[in-house]
Amino acid sequence: MIGAGGSDWKHYVRRNPHVVKRRIRKGIPDCLRGLVWQLISGSRDLLLMNPGVYETLVIYETSTSELEIIRDISRTFPSHIFFQQRHGTGQRSLYNVLKAYSVYDRDVGYVQGMGFIAGLLLLYMSEEDAFWLIVALLKGAVHAPMEGLYQSMKVVFQVGLALLRFCHDDLVKLPFEELLHSLRNFPDEATDPDTLLPLALSFKVSSHLEELEKDYRKRLEGPNASSSNKRLQPLRSTMNGAGSQPLSNLSVGKK
Structure with a gap:
């Protein structure tokens, strides 16, 4: 077969x-x-059509998400033996795959939760295979792309607009005092995925929203952000050092 x-x-x-x-x-x-x-x-075909691309992304490119990736690695399957060792093969492989994708698709970059998908794939295949499978899933090599699931605030904003558009006629008739209750209790037909998602994806959201999101996250982190980044610098150097090794030394075989 x-x-x-x-x-x-x-x-x-x-x-x-x-x-x-x-x-x-x-x-x-x-x-x-x-x-x-x-x-x-379809990731097998992507790999064969793009020889050397993964190696270039890992070794020669830099990502603006490196610190975020490093911060989240220890939280990804922390009880699994393959990812338990700090700077071990599992964590290095996971870092390489996530960094490579964040460079390959800068519009999506790295988003929390990607590590669990990449980690699962690494239990069954090599780094390069896992990377191209993520590309196939998010960009849609054969099936519909899933990248919208990882565009965080943009998707939330689009869904919010879709709900408001769907309920617009009813909302504008309500007195101000009843608006809050209605916004917390949308009717079932408004939250039907078959209706809501196509409407949400029809909205075009300005890239300015992404800038506002980054600014919001910085404000949430506050003055502790810079000290946190300093603490992560040694780990970042270690991971980047691992990334500069030959990929044959870092690749993970099938488990």
Whole structure:
């Protein structure tokens, strides 16, 4: 069905799409998950079409999100043996993948929560394979892109606008005293995903919103932010040092 390295995959899927769907829904055997995930997402093709790109992103590029990534690494699967050791293979691999994606897609960059996706993938495949699978998922190599899920404040703002647009006619008729209650209790039809999400995604949000979000986060961190960054500098140097090693030394085999 799959062939060596997935060589027969496309041919089999074209001939037996319903069989493939049924078998995947029954559950992919653990030993095949890494390979099958790459095949059904299209990430295998992305990797083959972009030789050397991942290595360049890890070794030669810098990311504005490096400190955030380092700060979150120890919180990602902290009880899993692969990620427990500080500066260990697991944490270095996770850092490399997240840093590479934050450079590859600067519009999305790094967002909290990405580490858990990358960490799971690293348990089944190498760094480079995990990176291209994240690209395939978020940018949409075969299936619809998921990157909107990681655009944080922008998505929240779009959903808020969609709710207001959907309920506009009812809201403008209410006295001011009743507005707060209505804004906390939208009708069920307004929160139906099939209605709400297409409407939300139809709104174009200015990049100025991202600048406001960054300014807001800085204000939340307050004066402690600079001292926190100083404490993270040694760790940042260690991670960057790991990133400059040959990737063959850092890649993680299938678990």
